[in-house]
Amino acid sequence: MTAKLASEWFVYIIRADDQSLYTGITTDLERRLKQHQSGNGGAKFFRGRRAIEYVYTEAGHNRRSAAVREAQIKKMSRQQKLLLF
Numbered sequence: 704m705t706a707k708l709a710s711e712w713f714v715y716i717i718r719a720d721d722q723s724l725y726t727g728i729t730t731d732l733e734r735r736l737k738q739h740q741s742g743n744g745g746a747k748f749f750r751g752r753r754a755i756e757y758v759y760t761e762a763g764h765n766r767r768s769a770a771v772r773e774a775q776i777k778k779m780s781r782q783q784k785l786l787l788f
Contacts, residue, residue, distance in 0.1 A: 711762060714760070716759040716760075721752050726773055732760060
């Protein structure tokens, strides 16, 4: 039996074309942005708006810590999120 390699998880914030901010987690930043931009596998948030770019990323998380940090960021006001970057 082989041991599964631990994946590095990222927490991210994407700016949309209407200047709104979307927070999420992933193991592959490049793939996830493309999914959001194409609408194929991306979040419902991006239906009706376009994902432009990452404005903030955090590396070094495991699945659990990334989910906890994502929840913390989602509870922040827009002004608090802007202070992250």
